[in-house]
Amino acid sequence: ELPDGGARPSAAQFKQLVVSALRELHGEVGAALPVDVLTYEEKTLSAILRVVSSGFVKLWSALTLLGFYQNRRCAFRVLQTSPFLLALSGNSRELVLD
């Protein structure tokens, strides 16, 4: 989420943002973690990332604690996590409990 109406990052800049978040929190070892950006939509600023399962906690915590992108305030909202790509089609958090 980038609330101010500035320039939106491109796909390459987005990947660089993710890697720099990892570097800030987990150092060079974190930045070396292989992360793939599978899809990226510039309009909604949403993306699907893929990472090794051993690095999952590191990536998620690095994204959660990221506060700034080029001195602009921003926030990462993780909508869904799953080991399978197919499961991402239905958001289990939207299920209605009675």
Added chain:
Amino acid sequence: HSYYVFTFSVGYSTVALNHVIDFKEKKQEIVKPVSPAELFPSLPIVQGTSKRIKVLTRLTLTVSDPSHCNLLRSTSANIRLYDIIAVFPKTEKLFHIACTTLDVDLVCINVTEKLPFYFRRPPVNMAIDRGIYFELLYTPAIKDSTMRRYTISNAISLMQICKGKNIVISSAAERPLELRGPYDVANLGLLFGLSESEAKAAVSTNCRATMLHGETRKSACGVVYTVKKPRKVEEEETMLPVCKKAKTQA
């Protein structure tokens, strides 16, 4: 005082508005909390259910002197209006007092600077027995990298002493952008050294237990229980039949 504006689409079901009272300034008075109905005319619906979000009020007292704690014991009417009471001790002695005798629901652990005291096991265990929870904030970790280090180091030292029990992770967000979803916060618990179930509990069940603790603190002023006296031996019963009555202790 700090007032928040929230984005409720993130998936929380209950929210507490915090008022911070710092005792270093003179003549601090506890003011009546702003009723949630005035701030939000219509509360949005929780994601995934059909109920509305609950908004509670909460008071945080920053104590650096034992005389400040007298306020908690006073019968000031305004204190009773808050749902949750938290204390933020600055010295080791106050931490000990807060864990053992003070009537609070939460003990805040400072994350923005190096702790001036080390945690010791006896007061922490007593707090766990009494049902008091330790609170960690995660918003400083988003703002500043030195505070990130202090947050993680203080959290890890707390974990070593309390073994991950009775922990609540909360945000001191002042802007909606500093809020993170509940699953993200549970993941941060893993960073602090909690196990997965403990981390999830730190966001969900422990918070609910704190709310209930606050409610019982508001309601109960005394407890009455009856104890049945054990029946005496047979020959005594024939001599004194009156003693067979069960006694009540108030």
